[in-house]
Amino acid sequence: MTAGVPGRERDVRRLVDAGRTGLAAASRRAELAVPVTLAVLSQAEVLLRSTDLAGGFAALLLLGLASTLPLALVLGTGRLARSGAALALSLACVLSLVPFGGLTVAGVVAQLVCVYVLGRAGATRLGGLLVLPYVVIALGSHEQLTRIVAVLVATLASAAAATGIAHHVRSTAQAHSATEQAFADTLLEHAARGERARIARELHDVVAHHISMIAVQAETARLTTPGLPADGATRLLAIGDTARTALTEMRRLLGVLREDADTGVQRQPQPGLGQLLDLVDASRDAAGSSTRLIVSGPITRLDPGIEVTAYRIVQEALTNARRHAPGAAVDVELRYGDADLALRVRDNGPGSTAAPSGHGLLGMRERAAMVGGTLRTGPAPGGGFLVEARLPVTSEEAVALP
Template sequence: MAYAVGLALLACVEVLARAGSLRENLALALLLGVCTTLPLAFVFGPERALPVRGGAAVAVTAAGALALSPFRALTLAGVASQLACVYGLGRAGAPRLSGVLVLPYVVLALVSQDDTTTRVMAVLVATLASAAAATGITHHVRGALLAHSATERAFADTLLAHAARGERARIARELHDVVAHHISMIAVQAETARLTTPGLPPDGATRLLAIGDTARGALTEMRRLLGVLREDAEVGVTRRPQPGLHQLMELIDESRDAAGSRTRLIVSGPVTTLDPGIEVTAYRIVQEALTNARRHAPGAAVDVELRYAEDDLEIRVRDNGPGPGNGAETGPGAAERAGPGAVVPSTGHGLLGMRERATTVGGSLRTGAAAGGGFLVEARLPVRAEALA
């Protein structure tokens, strides 16, 4: 705004300095001097809308053309304002309007054959205005290209970051689904060999125990590594704490609603808060057992029993479905040997996963036919620190 007012004052001073030649049209020349400069205040500024800028530039051009011919009152301040208008429109992204505003001066240069002063002035303004318009358009195109390049770089960086997160997530899945599974098997097999091998020397038992402990330590470190890998892979994912036994009632309710059958929770012994690892393991075992019951014994009633003891936590999940066909027999041909109507436990990773979870925390798990019918999942998890050592 200040620069427009300054140009208007300069235009008025210039008109008054030429008052001798403009004495008959002095008031009109002053008015045209103001009209060729003051609207410039509405051409610049990021808050100005393009129609407002265009209207102000058209007003400056119309006043300038009238001041040049027929009144010969165009001032240098008015010429500067005209150049600033076409430059501003070109830089604001209105190249056509910026070029159109040069045309009145081109027309004046062509029709003013008998007025050399007006013709020279019109040619000069048209030439300078064309150069100013071209400069403004060039700056606009350059700025648009720079902005486009910055957008492309930001998009490329986003794609790269997304690809990196996806790769971290893939590595985490591989570690969790493949490597962790095999390490768990090492721990399970080492513990099984130590407990079931007859005549095992004490030194061999010690070595097998060390193998199991090392495998469990490796699993702990791998969980920490998985947490680091998933930090970036889970951007935007709402993190929730690991479930525990205090959320078991919600799991029972969900299972009851999903299966449409009776599901009970029976708790005995003094209820205490256990180690978070034990609680997560217990929760996951119950969750998997309920899932297996819904899959293999749909509609059967399920009892979930927790027995808190001084040294361990006993978990029993029993359904009153058909149960396994022949004890806990599984494998190829088990369904045929089980007989009609019998349900054979899954040979997938559900039971193995529960056993691995229990073994990882130093516990044990047994599955098979329940007394009186149905299928039973029974786990014992240590709850004292020395039991976990």
């Protein structure tokens, strides 16, 4: 199955490339169709007006072509060729107006498109240069009709150039804003990576070192203390095992923080409800008191995110019970339902209404909220402390176990 994935990716790439090639070809055809259409219209207009034109019929036919066809180069070539084509087109339009008095509507449209394209490309000086001859003609011509046409063309060309310039300014601003945003995102990403690396170093140099020392000292005390009772040896063994488990979790966390995918270290899978009994047994050995796991409902395999959330909530609740109610019996209840997974961790200690100084309860609430669940903590009826959570389970997530 996996061997076919690269082939499908290549097929998708070929389809995308073919689509891009097709769009580019269609764009080039459209760019060519505009000046060709205008050229045909200019010839038709000269032919229709042949009886009204004083002279230079053949010259006007040629000028009609020269005032429209160069638009193809203006629309689809580089800067240098575009500038030359724009100057040639404008010169043909001016010569059609003066001295022949036969500037066609198609030529005017080509002139407007030309100055708009130049303005959109940022060639504002060249666009202004193309408008200038019409201003001169409007001011210096003795023919009233010629002056009117020159004023009209100069006004429309100025508006077209201004529209193109506005488009250019807006596009440039958007591109600049996108570049700045990408640069800011890059800086934030580098800063986040640096902070993760710093946290990883601190965890490795300080926390992991101390946890390792706890494991070593517990093992040393168990093996070298003369006359150590069996119960004490069991507790020291549990301390060592817990410390080594914490080191394993720490190494996995360090691997995530460093985002080092090339280290070749295989990360351990996240714990789930299948490891809950081991967690309860470890807590019982460490606390030396009764800790029970009570499961009800049809046991199902849930989404890994739900399972690791439930496991971490129980783990934190057991840790809090050992810290704030040492020696108290703890019951862990797990109920599988059709719509949710219910957790209850209750100890029979004295209980406390004071908020713990750490972040354990806040972390449990955040974990439950991240998967759409709820968590409630507080004194239990009849004494002790209660942690109760409900985590949503959809029918697609739940898979009954044999």
